[in-house]
Amino acid sequence: MALPFDNLYGIATIICFLFGNLRSRSVDFSSRHTHFLHYPGGTVADAEDVLNEADIKLDGVRQKIGQIAEELKGEDIYQFHRAFTPGIQEYVEAVSFLHYIRHRCLISLEEINARLVFMNTEKADPKGSAEAMPVNAQVLTFQVTSSDYLLGVADLTGELMRMCISSVGNGDIDTPFQLSQFLRQIHDGFSYIGNTGPYEVSKKLHTLRQSLGKVEDACYTLRVRGSEIPKHMLADVFSSRTTLIDPEEGVV
Amino acid sequence: MALPFDNLYGIATIICFLFGNLRSRSVDFSSRHTHFLHYPGGTVADAEDVLNEADIKLDGVRQKIGQIAEELKGEDIYQFHRAFTPGIQEYVEAVSFLHYIRHRCLISLEEINARLVFMNTEKADPKGSAEAMPVNAQVLTFQVTSSDYLLGVADLTGELMRMCISSVGNGDIDTPFQLSQFLRQIHDGFSYIGNTGPYEVSKKLHTLRQSLGKVEDACYTLRVRGSEIPKHMLADVFSSRTTLIDPEEGVV
Amino acid sequence: MSVTEMFSYIQGFLSADQDIREDIRKVVQTLEQTAREILTVLQSVHQPSGFKEIPSKCAKARELFCTVRTQIAELKTKFPMEQYYRFHEHWRFVLQRLAFLAAFVVYLESETLVKREEVAQILGIEVVREKGFHLDVEDYLAGVLIMASELSRLAVNSVTAGDYNRPLRISNFINELDSGFRLLNLKNDPLRKRYDGLKYDVKKIEEVVYDLSIRGLAKEPEAAGEK
Amino acid sequence: MSVTEMFSYIQGFLSADQDIREDIRKVVQTLEQTAREILTVLQSVHQPSGFKEIPSKCAKARELFCTVRTQIAELKTKFPMEQYYRFHEHWRFVLQRLAFLAAFVVYLESETLVKREEVAQILGIEVVREKGFHLDVEDYLAGVLIMASELSRLAVNSVTAGDYNRPLRISNFINELDSGFRLLNLKNDPLRKRYDGLKYDVKKIEEVVYDLSIRGLAKEPEAAGEK
Amino acid sequence: MSVTEMFSYIQGFLSADQDIREDIRKVVQTLEQTAREILTVLQSVHQPSGFKEIPSKCAKARELFCTVRTQIAELKTKFPMEQYYRFHEHWRFVLQRLAFLAAFVVYLESETLVKREEVAQILGIEVVREKGFHLDVEDYLAGVLIMASELSRLAVNSVTAGDYNRPLRISNFINELDSGFRLLNLKNDPLRKRYDGLKYDVKKIEEVVYDLSIRGLAKEPEAAGEK
Amino acid sequence: MSVTEMFSYIQGFLSADQDIREDIRKVVQTLEQTAREILTVLQSVHQPSGFKEIPSKCAKARELFCTVRTQIAELKTKFPMEQYYRFHEHWRFVLQRLAFLAAFVVYLESETLVKREEVAQILGIEVVREKGFHLDVEDYLAGVLIMASELSRLAVNSVTAGDYNRPLRISNFINELDSGFRLLNLKNDPLRKRYDGLKYDVKKIEEVVYDLSIRGLAKEPEAAGEK
Amino acid sequence: MSVTEMFSYIQGFLSADQDIREDIRKVVQTLEQTAREILTVLQSVHQPSGFKEIPSKCAKARELFCTVRTQIAELKTKFPMEQYYRFHEHWRFVLQRLAFLAAFVVYLESETLVKREEVAQILGIEVVREKGFHLDVEDYLAGVLIMASELSRLAVNSVTAGDYNRPLRISNFINELDSGFRLLNLKNDPLRKRYDGLKYDVKKIEEVVYDLSIRGLAKEPEAAGEK
Amino acid sequence: MSVTEMFSYIQGFLSADQDIREDIRKVVQTLEQTAREILTVLQSVHQPSGFKEIPSKCAKARELFCTVRTQIAELKTKFPMEQYYRFHEHWRFVLQRLAFLAAFVVYLESETLVKREEVAQILGIEVVREKGFHLDVEDYLAGVLIMASELSRLAVNSVTAGDYNRPLRISNFINELDSGFRLLNLKNDPLRKRYDGLKYDVKKIEEVVYDLSIRGLAKEPEAAGEK
Ligand SMILES: [Mn+2]
Ligand SMILES: [Mn+2]
Missing domain, CATH: 1.20.58.190 (Translin; domain 1)
Incomplete structure (x- = not known):
């Protein structure tokens, strides 16, 4: 059986593009009302537009995951797990990032899996094999494993770190503090799980700690330097210093 | 300036094929008169044919080296040395291997360079620019460096080791002893040069010693086991044991 | 939550x-x-x-x-x-x-x-x-290859025990096995490595058969071969 | 038997x-x-x-x-x-x-x-x-050194939380600890390695205190010093 | 304090x-x-x-x-x-x-x-x-395994010294030892590794015995076997 | 021979x-x-x-x-x-x-x-x-990048020496340099790495300019900018 | 014998x-x-x-x-x-x-x-x-370089302790030291490596002096300079 | 100054x-x-x-x-x-x-x-x-150990050259050397490592002598032994 795992490359490509979008346009997601922002090319976009575009991209990813689910129907998915686990982790990272931007909280494994329920669109259908199968038999699900969820969330922390830096660049001084709290919660969660999780999680813990350290240092600097100057001036000050902490490191 | 270094891939491909030929057909080059041998496909070939075919292949390689020489005319060849040195080493290995099979001695650097003299076949010629250049001005040479020569000869020892094994397989018991002497001479030569040569040579010395050790062990086994049985039977005995010493190791 | x-x-x-x-x-x-x-x-x-x-x-x-x-x-x-x-x-x-x-x-x-x-x-x-x-097929093949190595030992020990026929039969069996494996296109890394060991077993058994032949101790290898 | x-x-x-x-x-x-x-x-x-x-x-x-x-x-x-x-x-x-x-x-x-x-x-x-x-003494000391690293993080986060006094107190505490460790003749390899990390923590905290001092945010450093 | x-x-x-x-x-x-x-x-x-x-x-x-x-x-x-x-x-x-x-x-x-x-x-x-x-049991077993390796050397050197019987006795001894070790459920890493070496010793000795047998130098292998 | x-x-x-x-x-x-x-x-x-x-x-x-x-x-x-x-x-x-x-x-x-x-x-x-x-161009560019790092140090020390104008001029110069480098498609590994260091220098100089601006010590930055 | x-x-x-x-x-x-x-x-x-x-x-x-x-x-x-x-x-x-x-x-x-x-x-x-x-000269120089690193720490802590003059003096001292070292043709590997660390110390101290200067806390830098 | x-x-x-x-x-x-x-x-x-x-x-x-x-x-x-x-x-x-x-x-x-x-x-x-x-003693011993490795190669090549006596003499010599080294309490790391290689040389030579003995090619091993 040859599985269409090139789907995965599709997933990776889309998500790569997605992160590119979310990052490079320096969208100020923090404000309750949407801001108008400059596209690199010179056009102007609405933050909500960017998020909606991300939603559409993610729908595309979900479609591909649906195809995988269909292919794996009746198979032991663990036999092929190694082949699609990187793509799924990327998906978790992307979905949880978007969820944080919108709702400022961590998406749960249930919420993720709830969106991975697909209607069975077999090609056999048009051939008229209208067997009297109950409707729910046509429902296909894809279950993200708890370990893929954890690994995706671990990667999310890298995105959050970069978001912190770009927030500083946008003169948004609340987001970094919010982010540091959220990151600490995730960090504490991971240290609660400790070495009982899969081996790969322990490996990512070091990077997670580094990201947290960078965000904590950024907040520290904001507080210390911020004490010297009127609050309202901070925005302008930091806007030219988006590279406060090397944001290139460990992208994706 | 974009050099046509894809020529090199050509060289590598041809030489790979060449070694494949010399090895896989188990040609008995040792005998003064040529033997008839079985091609894998079932046809029968003459050892001299195989050698002539190898000559033709090497002519092809020389042509490509000629193209490189032409491209490098007026350039500092050392600027691009890193790009073509692997191909040239392969060429030295192949040429010296063929030379050993034919003449049972080591080809010299001069002999190698003497065959890398090319007539300048510039495309400008047909355009009628018959400037009164003296004939010798159209001669292009390519100089193999002494270090590339050494490295090629170091690789040759691997081929010699494999030749020893296939000789045993062909019931030829003189060649292994000849080869062990020749290999010892090369080994002694390299240990004479020692660490005064280029760094890469010192790195290859270990492999060279291993090859020599395998050939010496093979001669030892031949002698020890050979003492038990009449000489004329050895050929049959060893013919089924071409894999006396793992010949896969370190091919090319 | x-x-x-x-x-x-x-x-x-x-x-x-x-x-x-x-x-x-x-x-x-x-x-x-x-x-x-x-x-x-x-x-x-x-x-x-x-x-x-x-x-x-x-x-x-x-x-x-x-x-x-x-x-x-x-x-x-x-x-x-x-x-x-x-x-x-x-x-x-x-x-x-x-x-x-x-x-x-x-x-x-x-x-x-x-x-x-x-x-x-x-x-x-x-x-x-x-x-x-x-x-799984891979696990089955791995098991068979472990046996090949055991058989090369058995060939040696058969001679020790004075059974000069068994090595010839083992030799035929192993050669057949080797031919079989050569039909496979092994990519799977661990299996390929094990298979490389088979060559050593084949050689070892051949040496035993040679030692027997040279001393006239191997009777009717053709008979063994026709089996 | x-x-x-x-x-x-x-x-x-x-x-x-x-x-x-x-x-x-x-x-x-x-x-x-x-x-x-x-x-x-x-x-x-x-x-x-x-x-x-x-x-x-x-x-x-x-x-x-x-x-x-x-x-x-x-x-x-x-x-x-x-x-x-x-x-x-x-x-x-x-x-x-x-x-x-x-x-x-x-x-x-x-x-x-x-x-x-x-x-x-x-x-x-x-x-x-x-x-x-x-x-064991070694395990006790290892635990204390892990804490030192946690305290250097706490010094940073105290500033973020607007508590400018805590870093000064942590600084004094860590310095005392450092002096204590310097009395030890550590051969034990893992402990020695951990202890080398302490120097980094000391420096990190000193820089926090420096940042506060130069901006006049650290009150009564003398008082802290006389403790 | x-x-x-x-x-x-x-x-x-x-x-x-x-x-x-x-x-x-x-x-x-x-x-x-x-x-x-x-x-x-x-x-x-x-x-x-x-x-x-x-x-x-x-x-x-x-x-x-x-x-x-x-x-x-x-x-x-x-x-x-x-x-x-x-x-x-x-x-x-x-x-x-x-x-x-x-x-x-x-x-x-x-x-x-x-x-x-x-x-x-x-x-x-x-x-x-x-x-x-x-x-400790582990140290005793490690010592025994070192001896096994020494015995495989002794088998080789016995032949050199013209003693063709000793290798057969060593072979029996080592086989018994090997059976004994196979009863153990070794998890302990260093011991397990040493034990893997025993297989090599067994094989080496078997080959010496084989060399003797095929040359008719091993007398009464049955006698040795029945021991 | x-x-x-x-x-x-x-x-x-x-x-x-x-x-x-x-x-x-x-x-x-x-x-x-x-x-x-x-x-x-x-x-x-x-x-x-x-x-x-x-x-x-x-x-x-x-x-x-x-x-x-x-x-x-x-x-x-x-x-x-x-x-x-x-x-x-x-x-x-x-x-x-x-x-x-x-x-x-x-x-x-x-x-x-x-x-x-x-x-x-x-x-x-x-x-x-x-x-x-x-x-070579690469060597020339490497030299220029080393200078950029030296200039960031110079900006800091200019302030110490009481020269508040020089940092602004250095800032303009470095920004221009940075723009120039951004036009290059650097593949060459060592040069690319050095260029990454330039970002740090740019940032450092900007901080100095910021410190001067915030205190009203930077006179006529526009004048410096129009140069 | x-x-x-x-x-x-x-x-x-x-x-x-x-x-x-x-x-x-x-x-x-x-x-x-x-x-x-x-x-x-x-x-x-x-x-x-x-x-x-x-x-x-x-x-x-x-x-x-x-x-x-x-x-x-x-x-x-x-x-x-x-x-x-x-x-x-x-x-x-x-x-x-x-x-x-x-x-x-x-x-x-x-x-x-x-x-x-x-x-x-x-x-x-x-x-x-x-x-x-x-x-040996090398050991003397190594000792001096360790001190340089200690002095950069001292500069930081002087500010914390409210002594704004010491960093300026340390800065001058370290600069002189740096000039001295630049006269040396260091091949010796470990010493050269330590010396590379000196550049970092120099920079660190310059930044402390900068922080003082920009806040007007460094008195009479000219006086310090003419020393 | x-x-x-x-x-x-x-x-x-x-x-x-x-x-x-x-x-x-x-x-x-x-x-x-x-x-x-x-x-x-x-x-x-x-x-x-x-x-x-x-x-x-x-x-x-x-x-x-x-x-x-x-x-x-x-x-x-x-x-x-x-x-x-x-x-x-x-x-x-x-x-x-x-x-x-x-x-x-x-x-x-x-x-x-x-x-x-x-x-x-x-x-x-x-x-x-x-x-x-x-x-120095260490350098002398290192030289002797390099020779041991050369002699194990010489034993192999002697057989190839048809000299079946030399390996026996080399074997005796190397054994004596090995006994000598066993008297030493080597702590020195590089020498100890080289010495571990000697064991391999000893074994290699013993196997050569074994191969000769079992084929009756080693004459008078007793004479060699009594030396
Ligand atoms: Mn990412
Ligand atoms: Mn080759």
Whole structure:
């Protein structure tokens, strides 16, 4: 059986593009009302537009995951797990990032899996094999494993770190503090799980700690330097210093 | 300036094929008169044919080296040395291997360079620019460096080791002893040069010693086991044991 | 649900997984113990005195395979069957050893190559993946290759025991096996490496046959060849 | 006694040993779980909101140390006490983590350095080696050094939370600790390595204090100094 | 107690510990020296001339074991006995070498496998862990496995010395040993690794026996087999 | 020609090569010494007192570049010019340092970016490869990037020396440089890495400008900007 | 002389050598202990309260250097002086630490750079190699570079302690040191590496001075500059 | 003396040292060249034709050792003799090679183990450390161990050349050597590692002798044994 795992490359490509979008346009997601922002090319976009575009991209990813689910129907998915686990982790990272931007909280494994329920669109259908199968038999699900969820969330922390830096660049001084709290919660969660999780999680813990350290240092600097100057001036000050902490490191 | 270094891939491909030929057909080059041998496909070939075919292949390689020489005319060849040195080493290995099979001695650097003299076949010629250049001005040479020569000869020892094994397989018991002497001479030569040569040579010395050790062990086994049985039977005995010493190791 | 709660919840999943693995590990240990016992029984064929006892030793081994079947039956109860590959790593090693032992018993009994179906039957498992706990082709082949190495030892020890015919038969068998493997396009790394070892076994057995031939101790190799 | 009997007898020994280790591992896992829970409780002090809650968090941690004591009590029943060092490796890691957590609780409560006796008491174990399950000096020191690293993080986060005084107090505490460690002649490799990390923590905290001083945010450094 | 006082006090502990280790190291060095001397005595059995001298060499070795016993007696005085495992690493290596030497002497004398009790007696130490300085099962087994490797060398050198019977006896002995080890469920990593080497020794000896058999130099293999 | 003779012959080639390299190394060492001297002269601009002396220091450096030219002239005599790249590695490092020093002198003199042709002229070498000993673009760019890092230090020290205008001018210069580099498609690994360091320098200088702005110490930044 | 005799004789040599090394190691350990004590005394200058106590702390350190001299005097007796370099590795590390401590004391007392002769005198050793136990130039320089790193820390802590003048003086001192080092042609690998660290210290101190300047806390930089 | 003057003065020291090292390196290179030439001469004994030429090859090597003596004599002039160990690293490697070559010549001439005194004499250096440029025991032993490895190769090639007696003699020699080394208490890491290689050489040679014995090619092993 040859599985269409090139789907995965599709997933990776889309998500790569997605992160590119979310990052490079320096969208100020923090404000309750949407801001108008400059596209690199010179056009102007609405933050909500960017998020909606991300939603559409993610729908595309979900479609591909649906195809995988269909292919794996009746198979032991663990036999092929190694082949699609990187793509799924990327998906978790992307979905949880978007969820944080919108709702400022961590998406749960249930919420993720709830969106991975697909209607069975077999090609056999048009051939008229209208067997009297109950409707729910046509429902296909894809279950993200708890370990893929954890690994995706671990990667999310890298995105959050970069978001912190770009927030500083946008003169948004609340987001970094919010982010540091959220990151600490995730960090504490991971240290609660400790070495009982899969081996790969322990490996990512070091990077997670580094990201947290960078965000904590950024907040520290904001507080210390911020004490010297009127609050309202901070925005302008930091806007030219988006590279406060090397944001290139460990992208994706 | 974009050099046509894809020529090199050509060289590598041809030489790979060449070694494949010399090895896989188990040609008995040792005998003064040529033997008839079985091609894998079932046809029968003459050892001299195989050698002539190898000559033709090497002519092809020389042509490509000629193209490189032409491209490098007026350039500092050392600027691009890193790009073509692997191909040239392969060429030295192949040429010296063929030379050993034919003449049972080591080809010299001069002999190698003497065959890398090319007539300048510039495309400008047909355009009628018959400037009164003296004939010798159209001669292009390519100089193999002494270090590339050494490295090629170091690789040759691997081929010699494999030749020893296939000789045993062909019931030829003189060649292994000849080869062990020749290999010892090369080994002694390299240990004479020692660490005064280029760094890469010192790195290859270990492999060279291993090859020599395998050939010496093979001669030892031949002698020890050979003492038990009449000489004329050895050929049959060893013919089924071409894999006396793992010949896969370190091919090319 | 707070972040802390969510991580506690996930932790629950992880614990359940660990418990399953712990259970599997325990049963696999008993399997390994039985495999070692079968091996000890079969090892006696290398002893000079052991050649006459081959039938009784094989019978003894067959009995021990009952225990294996019971243990595998228990192993099956430890995890949901459709997650075979999730936990495969835990029993792959012992399964290959067991495939080797089954192949070795069958060879000693009948000097034939065991089929995958037979191994599966001896171990009380399936051949077809869909049916549950099964024997993958790779694991079957690995078992056969372990046997080849055991046979090269057996050829040497047969001579010691004064049985000059067995090495010739082993030689034919191994050559046939080698031809078979050469038809396979092995990409799988661990299997390919094991297969490279087969060449060494082939060579070793050929040397034994040569030693016998040269001394006129090998009778009727043609007869052995026509088998 | 034949060789077989002898080895069967030896297998009895090995099994007993393996069973002990298995039992130890299980209890150690529960200890690690509790240690992680205490860590989760205490790490909240890094949150801006956490500073006010220090007393309640410490109380929570103290409660969890009851569980630790029960679990260590169970651990003690798993092996003969005179073989403490035979199995030491199994719990050394978690014991050092627990020593760290005890030291951290005590620091948060009273801003003093916990004594080895206190840690032993919190964990329900002995100080004196001869009395049984005890806290080795090396493990106590390792725990204290882990705390130093946590305190350098706390100094940074205190500033973020607007508490400009705490870093000064941490600085004094860490300096005292550093002087203490300099009295030791550490050969023990892992401890020496950890201690080298302390220098980094000292420097990090000094730079925080510097940043506060140069901006006039550090009040009464003299007062802090005269302590 | 101030931090400084506390650390000074701790330094006392560390110093005491380092002194003990220094003392242990010195005695262990003398033990290693004696072990090397015994080895030199026993190595001569590999010489063609050495075979007749086996009894006298064994007697010589037995004498040197007196020295060993004295040295171990001194070693025992260097640390509190209940901390045997705290310092075990210091003498584990030499203890395994000594177990090997004791096993080798006994084998050369009687061609039997030494028992753990015998080794302990030869070294003047206990078998039972509770009684103090003792020989752990793992260390005994490690010693036996080192001997197996020495015996494979001895089989080769016996042939050189023209003794064609000894390899057959060694072969039987090693096979029995191998069966014995197969009864063990080895998890312990270093021991398991050593045991894997035993397979190589078994094979090597089998090949020597094969070389003898095929040349008709091995007399009465049945007799050897029935032993 | 025997194999031995052939290797002796080759050895001759290798010795000749080594001699050349030895000669080159010696001259390169004198170049490095001169480069260090020029650096020492120019380093004084970081001193508060050094700002007034910039012209005289530059003149001093210019003089030392005469020595550089003489030394490079000697270097040229040590190897056949068409083999520049054969020995390039030996002087690449010092050549980049010298390019930096030339660029720094020119910046201090005129606050402009030196051109590759100018650097080549100051060092007495060619721009075009065909003409002989020349300055590769990569080496020129590496030199410019080293200067950028030096300028960020200069910006800091200018403030210390009470010169609040220079940082603004440096900021403009560095920003222009950064824009320039962004036009390049750098694949070359070492250069790309150096360029990544430029971002840090840009940031550092911006912080200085910010500190000045916030305190109203930066006069007429627009004026600096229009330059 | 038989081979055995010869090797016994050689063993005598080896033992003598090992004894010497053992003796040296012991004395070096006492030296390390004293060095740590001196460091602890001097570290207090980083404390806010420590600045007033510098003279008394230096006096205390001077006293401890008496112990150092006694210990080195003992060290000298442990080996033949012409074999200084045979055993150099054993004390090189502590000698560099001691050179650092001597340099630091002298700096704290007089804010000048200690000379090699002075260090030698403080340690009670020779300057001239031929006279015996001496201070190599490399070890002296290593000590000075360790001090540079300590001074960058001192600059930071001076600000914390409210002493805004000291960083300026340290800055001048370090700059002079840096110029000095630039005169050296360092090939020696470990020293070169340490020297590369000096650049970092220089930069760190410059940034402290910058922070003071921009806040108007650095008085009379010109005065400092003209020194 | 200003800092600048002091550093200039120090640079003088460093330069002098570097000049000495440069001089040493040059002479050592010529020594290495001669050593390689001797090796080339002696390696011809591995050729079948080389066995008869052993005397003439040894004579040739002896001549080349004259050159060695001249070169070492020059080496001695390059540095003050009491600083032997300061520069030891530069020639240690070649000295061990030369010790090997001297040992090999002596073995080929007389099949005896060279003494340290003899090696020293062949190289024209001292045995006693105090007398100046000498041969350390460690370097002598390293040379002897290199020879052991060369002899195991020689044993193999002797068989190839049809000389079945030499391996027996080599075997005896190597066994004696092995006994000798077992008397030593080697701590020195590199020597210990080399010595571990000796065990492999011993085994290799024993297997050669075994192969000869089992085929009746080894004549009079008893005679060889009684030697
Ligand atoms: Mn990412
Ligand atoms: Mn090749």
